[in-house]
Amino acid sequence: MTSPNQVLQGDSCQPNAYKFSPALPSRYKTDGIFKALAWAAVVISLTVLVVLLADVANDGISRINWNFLTSFPSRRPAESGLLSALVGTIWVMALVALFSFPIGVGAGIFLEEFIADSFFENIVEVNIANLAAVPSIIYGLLGLQVFVRWLFPITGGRTILSGALTLTLLILPIIIIATRESLRAVPSSLRQAGFALGATRWQVVREIIFPQALPGILTGVILALSRAIGETAPLITIGALTFIAFLPPLSLQGLRTTFSVLPIQVFNWVSRPQAEFHLLAAGGIIVLMVMLLLMNGIAIYLRNRFQQNR
Amino acid sequence: MVSETTATMTEPVIQMENLNVYYGSTLAVRDVNINIPYNQVMAFIGPSGCGKSTVLRCLNRMNDLIPSARVEGKVTYHGRDIYSSDVDAVDLRRRVGMVFQKPNPFPKSIYENIAFGARINGYQGDMDELVEDSLRKAAIWDEVKDQLKKSGLALSGGQQQRLCIARAIALQPDVILMDEPCSALDPISTLRVEELINQLKDQYTIVIVTHNMQQASRVSDYTAFFNAEATEQGGKQGFLVECDTTKTIFNNPREKSTQEYVSGRFG
Numbered sequence: 203m204t205s206p207n208q209v210l211q212g213d214s215c216q217p218n219a220y221k222f223s224p225a226l227p228s229r230y231k232t233d234g235i236f237k238a239l240a241w242a243a244v245v246i247s248l249t250v251l252v253v254l255l256a257d258v259a260n261d262g263i264s265r266i267n268w269n270f271l272t273s274f275p276s277r278r279p280a281e282s283g284l285l286s287a288l289v290g291t292i293w294v295m296a297l298v299a300l301f302s303f304p305i306g307v308g309a310g311i312f313l314e315e316f317i318a319d320s321f322f323e324n325i326v327e328v329n330i331a332n333l334a335a336v337p338s339i340i341y342g343l344l345g346l347q348v349f350v351r352w353l354f355p356i357t358g359g360r361t362i363l364s365g366a367l368t369l370t371l372l373i374l375p376i377i378i379i380a381t382r383e384s385l386r387a388v389p390s391s392l393r394q395a396g397f398a399l400g401a402t403r404w405q406v407v408r409e410i411i412f413p414q415a416l417p418g419i420l421t422g423v424i425l426a427l428s429r430a431i432g433e434t435a436p437l438i439t440i441g442a443l444t445f446i447a448f449l450p451p452l453s454l455q456g457l458r459t460t461f462s463v464l465p466i467q468v469f470n471w472v473s474r475p476q477a478e479f480h481l482l483a484a485g486g487i488i489v490l491m492v493m494l495l496l497m498n499g500i501a502i503y504l505r506n507r508f509q510q511n512r
Numbered sequence: 513m514v515s516e517t518t519a520t521m522t523e524p525v526i527q528m529e530n531l532n533v534y535y536g537s538t539l540a541v542r543d544v545n546i547n548i549p550y551n552q553v554m555a556f557i558g559p560s561g562c563g564k565s566t567v568l569r570c571l572n573r574m575n576d577l578i579p580s581a582r583v584e585g586k587v588t589y590h591g592r593d594i595y596s597s598d599v600d601a602v603d604l605r606r607r608v609g610m611v612f613q614k615p616n617p618f619p620k621s622i623y624e625n626i627a628f629g630a631r632i633n634g635y636q637g638d639m640d641e642l643v644e645d646s647l648r649k650a651a652i653w654d655e656v657k658d659q660l661k662k663s664g665l666a667l668s669g670g671q672q673q674r675l676c677i678a679r680a681i682a683l684q685p686d687v688i689l690m691d692e693p694c695s696a697l698d699p700i701s702t703l704r705v706e707e708l709i710n711q712l713k714d715q716y717t718i719v720i721v722t723h724n725m726q727q728a729s730r731v732s733d734y735t736a737f738f739n740a741e742a743t744e745q746g747g748k749q750g751f752l753v754e755c756d757t758t759k760t761i762f763n764n765p766r767e768k769s770t771q772e773y774v775s776g777r778f779g
């Protein structure tokens with residue numbers, strides 16, 4: 203036996219067995235190295251996150267109280283709160299979810315299931331991949347021109363509706379790509395089974411493919427919404443305000459009121475000289491993070507429910 | 513050549529005339545002429561890559577789903593050209609069912625696996641009855657009758673395949689196409705499926721692709737032998753060698769290559 207590390211002797215009677223050199227120790231060593239590297243990656247990213255969170259929590263937790271959540275912003279830090287920004291974020295995110303889910307998922311299904319591999323689809327695919335990488339401020343400029351100016355009669359200018367539409371545009375590419383990936387992961391044997399039973403394309407998609415892909419699609423949608431909730435630049439571009447001392451009425455008219463959102467409020471507080479405002483900003487960040495966690499929690503809950511139903 | 517190679521006594525359900533199938537610009541199978549007789553079992557045999565699955569997929573237009581596939585020639589079903597514009601592929605596939613090589617039940621309950629096809633095709637009758645009837649015909653009812661709510665994926669491979677056969681039967685098709693339905697099954701499940709085919713042929717016309725010569729001789733009444741030859745471009749091109757009663761193909765075929773293949777000295 204050429205290898206000194208041979209543990210099992212059984213194959214020595216095979217004529218060509220000596221051509222194998224198992225080198226188990228060095229293979230296990232490679233295993234170990236990669237495991238350590240992967241661990242290091244996890245530790246580094248988690249440490250950065252934990253330090254950031256601890257810092258923010260340390261600064262901001264003292265500011266989190268009922269008053270902070272239920273007061274409008276004010277020039278005096280002690281009385282200032284983020285009610286209008288919180289409500290604005292909820293309005294905008296609800297609208298973004300409402301717009302982006304059907305449009306993004308619908309477009310993804312159309313591209314993947316109905317016109318896959320056509321010339322048109324190839325062109326659209328390349329463009330969507332590019333759009334997903336366009337800086338968000340560009341979407342802000344687009345929103346400013348299209349929604350705030352051209353569609354003024356509908357949106358009413360620098361309003362919740364304009365903001366939501368702009369953010370919808372921003373995350374549509376992400377949702378479309380996630381939808382297509384999830385659809386693509388459904389085995390084609392299921393499609394064939396459906397077609398072979400005399401199902402139309404829509405029936406195959408609706409009854410077989412979509413339910414299979416839904417958990418993945420939901421994950422993609424939530425990731426996209428998580429991106430939208432933290433966006434500041436495009437909303438500043440279309441002219442979201444920082445001092446809002448009223449709440450939009452709970453009606454269609456509410457869509458056409460001016461607004462603020464949490465990241466803009468935080469941005470505004472951070473850019474002030476007084477240290478008290480910086481504490482407020484930390485408090486705002488905590489509220490934003492809690493909202494994010496809630497959203498992700500809902501997503502995981504939904505996903506598990508749909509997976510059980512299969 | 514058409515009438516020579518196809519010794520059919522009864523009226524054919526499906527007729528292929530000068531069928532050529534292309535994938536992109538390569539001709540994968542050429543010049544297929546086969547008549548598939550009513551309520552008989554037709555076996556397709558031949559070495560790997562000679563185009564058996566390709567020809568089978570032409571019969572219910574599943575090739576439509578492969579963008580590069582193109583069909584030339586004529587395939588008629590009860591005398592109607594299925595590639596003409598007035599034949600609807602969705603309607604055709606209800607009448608010409610298919611069972612795949614790998615069991616592919618839907619990730620739904622056993623009951624839903626059967627009910628799905630019936631529902632989407634607008635079945636008006638009693639669904640419970642149809643499900644039970646189909647499962648019985650596919651010889652799997654006794655094994656699953658107490659767990660109809662269980663996922664179809666939780667069954668064993670052999671049970672899954674019989675579920676897929678039940679699913680095809682539920683649509684009360686006229687023809688059932690089976691592409692190596694037993695290749696993933698153990699000998700006992702295989703025998704079960706073969707028994708099933710023997711029972712089903714009273715009511716259905718069956719076309720089965722198989723690599724198992726014994727299976728072909730056991731279950732089929734007619735056998736079509738395909739072969740492939742190398743092309744100048746370095747690819748392979750399939751063609752029909754001959755089609756006759758299974759007895760003739762296995763005992764005194766016209767072509768030498770058939771003789772060699774069925775006796776296992778080839779391919």
Ligand SMILES: Nc1ncnc2c1ncn2[C@@H]1O[C@H](COP(=O)(O)OP(=O)(O)OP(=O)(O)O)[C@@H](O)[C@H]1O
Pocket residue numbers: 535540558559560561562563564565566567578580748750
């Ligand atoms: N989707 C496809 N795209 C391109 N070429 C294909 C496709 N499917 C099959 N072919 C080609 O067509 C030829 C016939 O394939 P087919 O699957 O019909 O053979 P087969 O007789 O069923 O073989 P096997 O017994 O291995 O299943 C092969 O050369 C194969 O490479």
Ligand SMILES: [Mg+2]
Pocket residue numbers: 564565566691
């Ligand atoms: Mg095949």
